[in-house]
Amino acid sequence: MDELRQTEARVEQLIAQLATTPRIGEQVEELVRLLMRLYGDGLARITELLPGDQVAVLAADDLVSSLLILHDLHPRSTEDRVADALDQVRPFLGSHAGDVELLGVDAAGLARIRLLGACDGCASSATTVEYAVERAVRAVAPEVTGVRVESTPPQLPLLQIGSGPPPRCPVPTGPGARA
Template sequence: MSDEEAAMDELRQAEARVEQLIAQLSTAPRVGEQAEELVRLLMRLYGEGLARAVALLPAEAVRTLAADDLLGSLLILHDLHPRSTAERVAEALEQLRPFLGSHTDGIELAGIDASGRATVRLHGGCGGCASGTVEQAVERAVRAVAPEVTGVRIEQLPPERPLLQIGSRPPVEVPAAPADVPAAPIPGARL
């Protein structure tokens, strides 16, 4: 494991421990309230400092920061990420497309509602084979780039079948009968 990977692992463990401590403290009524207030105040303080730092940087530098896993997460947490949630989710789905193979004919972000829930449309595919696996892959991809999304709803659309196209054809020319060949009689016709 590289030094950078080890550092990221340590940060993820710290993040998990913070969540665990908050959960434990919230069970003690007075202590829990105080701990939550402390976390809110610290978040506000650090968020404001981060916002000021981002405002001083050129846009390209902010995009570079946003590409880093940890810094990108902090920018998302404080609503400072240069790309919208929808843009990040749509890109993640596009990157997921080649890995879905025959499980779907297409994938797209249908939208994100006011509550933060993303709706993803899967088009066609193999009729629901391994749909749980596909749904898990979609949810992981969305959550990796947009932890602020509150949920992921999958819409499975049937395969699109092309409509039968009936077009007009040019008239078929029937060669004229030679003059010395009598026309064939039409049955039931009177001459």
């Protein structure tokens, strides 16, 4: 997986370098677009010809999964994959006496997540949990444009309502007491 990430980073670096020479950069961008379309169409044909369960097996492989995501061919939605990532990180969250809830992934690709339980109260714990959640989400859904971790709104203290008037405060007595 590290080799894949290194290759992706090198491709981006080369494209950025070639883009500094306008004519060559434009030609390289067109070449990359055409190759991407060719490979994407090939992958689309493969996924059409295979039964769904075999496509799911292919999608379980990290490299194939990233290619399917790149060409918008992954058999599982972004939201489903993000939910799976949260399921994977829940045992870690339990060690911080907390949980997490997926609020959704919007059309722009922003994943909104809410921390629940003790993770919400401690700043260092919340930062650690947010980092773990973001890493897990980005590992399975690199197309997500961002991860917004929201805290649960603070709970107001519960007021006791009883029957009858409230008890009277005792009248202070003793030296210095005012009546």
